[in-house]
Amino acid sequence: MAEDVAVSEDTLIHSLTLLVNWSKVLLKEAKKDAEGSLEDFVPHKISTLFGLITAGADFYKSLGVKKLSEAEALWQKSYQHAGVREQVEELLQLETEWDSFLEDVDRGLQTTDRQLSGKQTVDRLSPDTELTDARSGKSVTLGQYLDHVAELEESQALLDARSVKVLVVSFGGLEGAKLWMEQTGCAYDMLLDPQRKIYRSFGLGSSYAKVMKFRCLLQYSGYGAVGIDFPDVPPRLMEDLYQMGGDFLLDGTGKVLLSHPSKNPHDRPNVDKILQAVMLGKL
Structure with missing residues (x-):
């Protein structure tokens, strides 16, 4: 300390x-x-x-x-x-x-972290949305995963108790996703959205200012200070580092119960906020 x-x-x-x-x-x-x-x-x-x-x-x-x-x-x-x-x-x-x-x-560059789609963000995702399973490489639909949904390792028991499960969605390619999962030890299901259909649905754009913000980079410095290495991804597999992400909670029909577009790469909702949205969604 x-x-x-x-x-x-x-x-x-x-x-x-x-x-x-x-x-x-x-x-x-x-x-x-x-x-x-x-x-x-x-x-x-x-x-x-x-x-x-x-x-x-x-x-x-x-x-x-x-x-x-x-x-x-x-x-x-x-x-x-x-x-x-x-x-x-x-x-x-x-x-x-x-x-x-x-x-x-x-x-x-007329970059925006607001909307790429030119329309309001959705309040429901179609179960028929086509994606790729990052582990098997097979084409899947979002509906095949909607009986599980949400986020975070340390509080997995709390999430499990509410039938909430993490689903990682990335815009990257299959080879890069497999390497990332291998190097990070990610055990969650991971789907690939290379056309960024889901990203556009939630209005997630790119921002150099937010990804490379001075304090944001200094936060990453903390990993180096304690000897933690970043995933070693070959340049040919590097995708769009400036794509903004977010955390979204869906129910079994694809209805959005919680929408949290990230303000920077470190911005995530806490577990209490996720569980509160789960409870409200069941009322």
């Missing part, structure tokens, strides 16, 4: 300075690359910004913490120190510039 970590103000200033300087270099390089063509920048060069994940992991390790909230707790304790305060304020200003740049990219 952050309250158990003690670092000197000199160490804190040094670590903050390194993070700020490294982040500035990444942002400056990205802005320069984007000056030509955004259409060329996004698929080939925007990944430069993912370097913030490594920078953040090194920052956490230097302070002996595991995540951003713990680092924040440390600098808040020393915020009265002029040197610490100066670096924190510079970091916060950089965060604003970083996020603003990505919002400009979204606007420039």
